[in-house]
Amino acid sequence: MSAPAPAPLDILRARLAPLNTSTSTNGHTNGHTSSPGGSAMSPSPRSGLTDPTLALPTPPPETALPAKDATVYLPTPLHPDAVKYAGERFGRVIMPGEMELGQAMALADGIGEWHGMSPQSARLVFPWLHDEAGLGSDLDLGLDSCFLPPATCRVSLVTLNRQNTLPKPTLDLAPKLVGIGVVGVGTDSIDLGECKQRRICVMNCPGSNAPSVAELTLALTLALLRRVPELDARIRRGEKCLAIDHLGRTLFGKEVGVVGMGSTARKAAELFHHAFGCTIHVFSPTSPSTRWTSHDPLGALPHTRHDTLASMIPLLDVLSLHCPLTPSTRGLIGEAELGSMKPGSVLVNMSRGAVVDEMALAQALREKTSVMGAASDVFEVEPVRREMAQGLFELENFIGTPHIGGSTVEAQIDVAVQAIDQLADLFDGYPVRNRVC
Known part of the structure; x- marks a missing residue:
């Protein structure tokens, strides 16, 4: 009898195994017991990231919020295997709640800044439409209907669809925003000039799809x-x-x-x-x-x-x-x-x-x-x-075709994993890869 086929998540771990060796700057080892054989899944590598313009300041150890302690919210469905991976990288993953965009962005007003200060938490926005992969095609996540996390969330990863934009009025709702991640390449929906002025880190994921x-x-x-x-x-x-x-x-x-x-x-x-x-x-x-x-x-x-x-x-x-x-x-x-x-x-x-x-x-x-x-x-x-x-x-x-170029199971897992890893790097104070501004 042949051996059972490996589960998709095990395949994902195997593909990422060469990337997984690091220790956070605040003394926390970011290991995640994951595979049946007991191998650890850790953050992505930092080797070769020597350009100082790509790095955000490292938070002080006593106030840092490491990825393993972060609470991340995923209002737009990721591939199920990517959601599992997020659960291994972060302390808690929360799915859609009952809060609208304006209310949630306003909550960020009282959150400490990251930029080398003493952050208690950070709020990040990931503009991305996953329904192009057929995983959420029944959703219409407009800015006025995008569900966001309950007020108890310490940290939020927000996924917005491709029809959503991040112009200055939207950014005004979250003056403490420190990072925007694009699960994909295009940044034409984001006011990059405004982000640069506000020292908001914008990341994308080139090449994954x-x-x-x-x-x-x-x-x-x-x-x-x-x-x-x-x-x-x-x-x-x-x-x-x-x-x-x-x-x-x-x-x-x-x-x-x-x-x-x-x-x-x-x-x-x-x-x-x-x-x-x-x-x-x-x-x-x-x-x-x-x-x-x-x-x-x-x-x-x-x-x-x-x-x-x-x-x-x-x-x-x-x-x-x-x-x-x-x-x-x-x-x-x-x-x-x-x-x-x-x-x-x-x-x-x-x-x-x-x-x-x-x-x-x-x-x-x-x-x-x-x-x-x-x-x-x-x-x-x-x-x-x-x-x-x-x-x-x-x-x-x-x-x-309805913008499905990158909509394969493999590509969606890869790009989500890359986005999750980059988010974790930002939390842990590591140099930020694929920084647009």
Whole structure:
């Protein structure tokens, strides 16, 4: 009889085992008995974190609130295994209570500051929408309905959905706020300037979901080139579909353009190049010149870098977007760019909805004189609804998904664990990884 399959949490512990050795600065050893074999799960490593600009001041030992004593609130559902992990890292994990956002943020007024002072507790906010993984799709956690912890909580981790923002008026509700964690990468919903002025630490989790996002990028590209949704719809309508009348295009050896050079862009480019022999073109004016070269710690990835988008687009069979939303990327792909795309080419948007002019895209897809098809996992208005997408969902040559790029079980566990570890580091006074401001 074969041995029973390991439980998901045991797999998670095994994956994190190399990361788990440290002792807190206040004398507490952060060990957590976890596996059947008695191995300990401890905080993440601090090796290599030598940049003083990344570190928060360490709290005095007599007043520090170590992670193992912290109470953490999780109003938005994490993956169940991530919730279990949070229970092992923190003293107490509390699920939704009966307090609204304004009331709870106001409670932070009387809480001691962290910044090297004598904190009695801290309150952290994690903007994140987990219902993209299907684990809380029935929830609508608007700012006026987000449940927050009871007043007895010493420390709170608050997860807000992607439709929520953290502008100055919201930050005003919690003048003692010391940290904001983004379970993901994007920080466009947070007033970073205000956070910097208030000395609020903003953390994100880059790279954790990159393989999953790249995987969906490839899936959408293949579905467009082979016209999968279109042909599926025709068959369902009872139409006769002869193969010779519905030829697709192959991906092998094609010219692929990538906008952006972050974690998801690299993973996608690796798949295109190594699995399909595609030639990679890149437009990313803000990325270092050493990125994806032999001087890159991640290694070289063959590519041609372009100084302008206009010089790259006409060469491409596939245009794949992986850039953040900034003033310079808003509306980056508009009527002119779509019109210059090679006939028969496809566009895949995995960045942010506002990077593409949705109205111009719908018109280009109707005309079919340049871009043959397009797919988007992101929209200017989210959660996406058919009637708010400029008619894109009326078109057979368009594929839309509801921002699920990183929504795999594996990715959601990884990103939640990373966020939990970074929160614990902040509590324990360790240098903060992935600090945005």
